[in-house]
């Protein structure tokens with residue numbers, strides 16, 4: 468289907484204080500299947516809160532969230548945990564287990580969620596994922612503290628890919644990295660996205676130049692609403708003053 472959505476949010480509202488203040492004020496968003504979508508916006512506008520709703524970590528106060536055609540509100544906690552295997556998540560810090568080797572880190576989700584696999588099969592898949600993200604085998608038996616920041620990101624991505632997720636989520640993947648590492652991670656996101664047809668990638672980013680370079684769709688949030696959702700071209704041609712200001716400022720600072 469041409470415009471099939473991987474994720475649909477319909478009038479999603481979220482209040483943490485019983486309805487006095489709303490952090491999400493009616494989010495409507497259809498993220499196309501197979502797209503690489505960047506979520507941008509000023510600090511505190513609800514990007515992370517929205518992301519946590521997609522993962523089922525927060526429940527909306529009202530509105531519906533569908534992921535791959537499933538309404539998340541219909542899932543019980545066990546089903547939700549299983550459903551999360553559809554997601555691979557790479558956090559700002561790679562969030563690796565410090566006391567496990569690179570290879571063990573990537574094997575971990577497979578041992579947890581693919582219990583039917585034999586250890587040799589788990590190892591083969593983990594090595595395949597590490598190879599896919601360009602990590603050389605000489606690093607596989609090192610601890611995270613013994614490898615560079617870039618290699619840690621690669622390991623985190625290999626782990627996110629371990630279960631062959633339909634949706635990849637990158638939460639501020641390059642915040643705090645130097646320009647060279649930033650470019651490497653951006654290119655890795657793009658090449659990973661292109662490698663598996665149909666995979667949907669969502670990246671929350673403060674790095675506007677990267678968002679415009681690699682994303683095919685962009686959603687700008689402002690005060691808990693979607694101010695604009697479209698292609699990078701739509702953003703450059705928009706008449707919405709706040710979007711123009713944000714984009715011009717953001718691009719100048721990078």
Ligand SMILES: Nc1ncnc2c1ncn2[C@@H]1O[C@H](COP(=O)(O)OP(=O)(O)OP(=O)(O)O)[C@@H](O)[C@H]1O
Pocket residue numbers: 483490508509510511512513514515516517
């Ligand atoms: N668990 C929570 N309880 C109460 N308020 C929360 C909670 N999580 C987030 N918020 C509030 O929701 C608002 C939006 O936060 P969010 O982290 O989504 O912003 P953001 O757009 O991701 O910002 P940044 O770009 O700085 O990461 C903030 O005012 C924050 O304090």
